[in-house]
Amino acid sequence: MASGIALRLEACDWQTRLGEIDTYSACTIVARFNEVSTYELELPADSAGAELLTSASRPRLLIVNERTGAVQRSGPLTRFERSSSSDGEWLRAYGVDDLVWLRRRLVHPQPGSAAPPYSTSEDDTRTGPASTVLAGYVDRNAGPSATPARRVPGLTISTPAAFGGTVTLAGRYQNLLEFVRMAAMAAGIGVRVRDLALEVYQPAGSAVFSAELGTLAGWRSTLEAPETNYVYVAGGGVGTARLIAEYADAATQTSWGRIEGFRDRRDTTDALELAQSGAEALAEGARPPGLELDALDTGAQQYGRDWNVGDRATARIGGVTITDVITEATIQLLPNQAPVVTPIIGAAGVSLDQWRQLSLANRRIRQLERI
Numbered sequence: 001m002a003s004g005i006a007l008r009l010e011a012c013d014w015q016t017r018l019g020e021i022d023t024y025s026a027c028t029i030v031a032r033f034n035e036v037s038t039y040e041l042e043l044p045a046d047s048a049g050a051e052l053l054t055s056a057s058r059p060r061l062l063i064v065n066e067r068t069g070a071v072q073r074s075g076p077l078t079r080f081e082r083s084s085s086s087d088g089e090w091l092r093a094y095g096v097d098d099l100v101w102l103r104r105r106l107v108h109p110q111p112g113s114a115a116p117p118y119s120t121s122e123d124d125t126r127t128g129p130a131s132t133v134l135a136g137y138v139d140r141n142a143g144p145s146a147t148p149a150r151r152v153p154g155l156t157i158s159t160p161a162a163f164g165g166t167v168t169l170a171g172r173y174q175n176l177l178e179f180v181r182m183a184a185m186a187a188g189i190g191v192r193v194r195d196l197a198l199e200v201y202q203p204a205g206s207a208v209f210s211a212e213l214g215t216l217a218g219w220r221s222t223l224e225a226p227e228t229n230y231v232y233v234a235g236g237g238v239g240t241a242r243l244i245a246e247y248a249d250a251a252t253q254t255s256w257g258r259i260e261g262f263r264d265r266r267d268t269t270d271a272l273e274l275a276q277s278g279a280e281a282l283a284e285g286a287r288p289p290g291l292e293l294d295a296l297d298t299g300a301q302q303y304g305r306d307w308n309v310g311d312r313a314t315a316r317i318g319g320v321t322i323t324d325v326i327t328e329a330t331i332q333l334l335p336n337q338a339p340v341v342t343p344i345i346g347a348a349g350v351s352l353d354q355w356r357q358l359s360l361a362n363r364r365i366r367q368l369e370r371i
Helices: 048-055 130-141 176-187 250-256 271-285 352-370
Strands: 007-013 016-021 026-032 038-044 059-065 071-085 088-096 124-129 166-171 190-194 197-201 207-210 216-222 230-234 244-248 260-264 290-295 312-317 320-333 340-345
Touching: 007 048, 007 320, 016 048, 038 048, 038 059, 048 059, 048 071, 048 088, 059 088, 071 190, 124 130, 130 166, 130 176, 130 197, 166 176, 166 271, 176 190, 176 271, 216 312, 230 271, 244 271, 260 271, 312 340
Parallel strands: 207 312, 230 260
Antiparallel strands: 007 016, 007 059, 026 038, 026 320, 038 088, 059 071, 071 088, 124 166, 190 197, 216 290, 230 244, 290 340, 312 320, 320 340
């Protein structure tokens, strides 16, 4: 879709804004919910923007809403490519958003200790509202409360309001982003880092995509068998005395049959920790249906104003109505053109029968177009 939002690109040397990148051939941003977003930018190698990016000591890119001045996405560059052709010399820059700093940290069992031995606490266990517990883990492992060597320079953590229900989590050398993401998804909350500021938030939104409303031009759907939908979690003990707990995703077993997996947790016999590992294994093995939409902006509904990644949205296709979180959106920027945005609804609640109904609705729509 051609979006009504206007975006500009700015080069940044870590926290210092260097200037706008106004000369480029294309920029593609893949924005994701509770996961690291990516971007790819192509521009003339001799342009001022290329010079800003390649001369910065720790280059970052800011994607800014032209009308509000708010940073939509931000993050470090991870790769440069330079090429030459008959069209000239080009620089291609690749990067990720600031959520990557959680990907680059572990959940330390003793986050307040700067050096071994780490013999005081077996794990970092916290109980409380999901929003504040997750913000606390990020703060202690990457934010201002982390040990100096582990702090992400400039990362700010504000205490969020209490929401997401009460959770008890135990951290011991898990990847920080995976640890936070799993808990956030289970609690139905969002986590993002924009301009080096952590935000823990409640997904909102009431966007509706449908041909009747003029907000949907087309769609594509995928359906895939899970990697695992029945998991054995092996806790402490030896041989026949080992504690075994079993967890299942009954809904996907109905559609695809039983697909078994195994998770080793010999370090614990705690029922809560075993259940947490079981839930993580099922979530990692899931392949929820995806619904990619060719959405359209209207005066009543626009990307960036009325909906964004992480919001809940409804798609109405034929007789099928799907409501779920917008898990991803691809934003394509071209010079002197409105951004083209393609959202994906997670559609986790879509059954095999509903997916078949979507296919039938698509055939009916095509038949009507021929008349």
